[in-house]
Amino acid sequence: MSDSVTPQKLRSRAWFDNPSNPDMTALYLERYMNFGLSLEELQSGKPIIGIAQTGSDLSPCNRHHLVLADRIREGIREAGGIALEFPVHPIQETGKRPTAGLDRNLAYIGLVEVLYGYPLDGVVLTIGCDKTTPACLMAAATVNIPAIALSVGPMLNGWYKGERTGSGTIVWKARELLAAGEIDYQGFIKLVASSAPSTGYCNTMGTATTMNSLAEALGMQLPYSAAIPAPHRDRQETAYLTGKRIVDMVHEDLKPSDILTKDAFVNAIRVNSAIGGSTNAPIHLNALARHIGVDLQVEEWQEFGEEVPLLVNLMPAGEYLGEDYHHAGGVPAVVKQLMNQGLIHENAMTVNGKTIGENCAKAVIEDEKVIKPYDQPLKERAGFRVLSGNLFDSAVMKVSVISPEFRERYLNNPADPQAFVGRAIVFDGPEDYHHRIDDGSLNIDEHCILFMRGAGPIGYPGAAEVVNMRCPTYLIKRGIHSLACIGDGRQSGTSGSPSILNASPEAAAGGNLALLVTGDKVRVDLNTNTVNVLISDEELAQRRAKLEAEGGYKYPASQTPWQEMQRRTVGQMGSGACLEDAIQFQQIAQT
Ligand code: FES
Ligand code: MG
16 A cells, blocks of 8 residues: 555545534535444545446346445455445446437446545446446546446356357347247247356457456456456456455556556557457447547547457357356457557556556467467458448448358459449338338348448437348348448447448438438448448439428437437547537536
């Protein structure tokens, strides 16, 4: 424990030990004593540490944090702190209607108020399910008090008839089996449920494993801690060590702004490529960067990440699951492979007070089937491309997941091998898609491009994970399993589809996707990273004038006050889908 910071400097002293304002001090103190904390404890000068609890019955992915919190408390106590646990607005990726994306910013803004407005000197952020991680990190970045994240850990591997079944990825497979009549409704549910055998978050390389890995790569949680499965004993031990460590971080005054530097974000972008991370990562990391005041543009995901190969063999890109990732060495083993290539800024600071270079210097791959050495990757150039054109300013695509079959069907023009032209089939939101996808009159064939619009942060509040659309049943029966998909929504991290998604600006924010008509020809060119509808600027302008005369692009009305409030201030996915009012406030407050 360092004594460079005296107890008087702790922000909690302003509540609990402020002789110049005895009235308020007494009022603050008495109520925190009413469940048994003593006056002596509260005035001891010990750091008060919040445990931001994201687990609950409504958030099954993070529910194990209710158990882990006991070990966090023991660590905090042992290191000389006092723990105060409090709830964070629940975000369950699979349970929240209309989208969990809507609640990332709600949990964020709620947690900011808690961290700012209560007597907390530091905080343990209990992260896990997709949006809980960015929501917590964004809030800690905004308030900038010492903060350490603790992952809840992935579920154990799922199994069905001797084969691994992974969260989310099994749904894509089960949907096809159901559509092809090979399983029935009950069989479908059983197959999907087999992928969730224990407490914890999605065991595939979906958004949860991605964001938890990146929280470690950013330096915001203890080394090795992201990948440990939820039920393992090491997970409990890590909870204890995390609780111990945050107390020292308070004494050292080690804050998010010391850790979340540009170098840390570049490291995280590279790790994201190497793990085969979710296309949701750019949205969340760009948002986090803005809240900590680091300039990070969506184009930098391509600049720093595209060349990095895929090293982690987890579904959906590969074969294995979360337990295997942990046994193979987890995040440090991946970081070390990148360090050997000079791809990691080794001096980036982390929560344990050491640099990422120091933390990962001795990391080894324990199982080369699961984590590949850099020179024997699963795929070359596994990062994202950032595309633009006359339909949107930015959208991301994971080019490395283009299948040979897909390449054969779309990218088969020898004169122009990286480009294709497809006939657009346009859907307005997921309900429209479900309603019409099997409608034979659309005449969808294997060269069509499916478009999903009205699915962005404003159009489908929070942005729906719906861009990776299943083919019409009549094509699946003919053996066509995927079509090119483009949209202004998101895509589940558990889908391996090479969709072009997160298109910004979305149709509902005035983007040209709103002008697209079924039957238009659209050209995708991977040489130039462009997507263009093949109509003239004049025609586009005419369509724009007509749409505006009709009152603009229509989307469903808000169902709750928060949906309406968020719609009025949310930005586009290219810049993190942040609450722009919050960003503006932070910029003014800093000047
Ligand atoms: Fe919660 Fe995947 S649904 S982690
Ligand atoms: Mg998701």
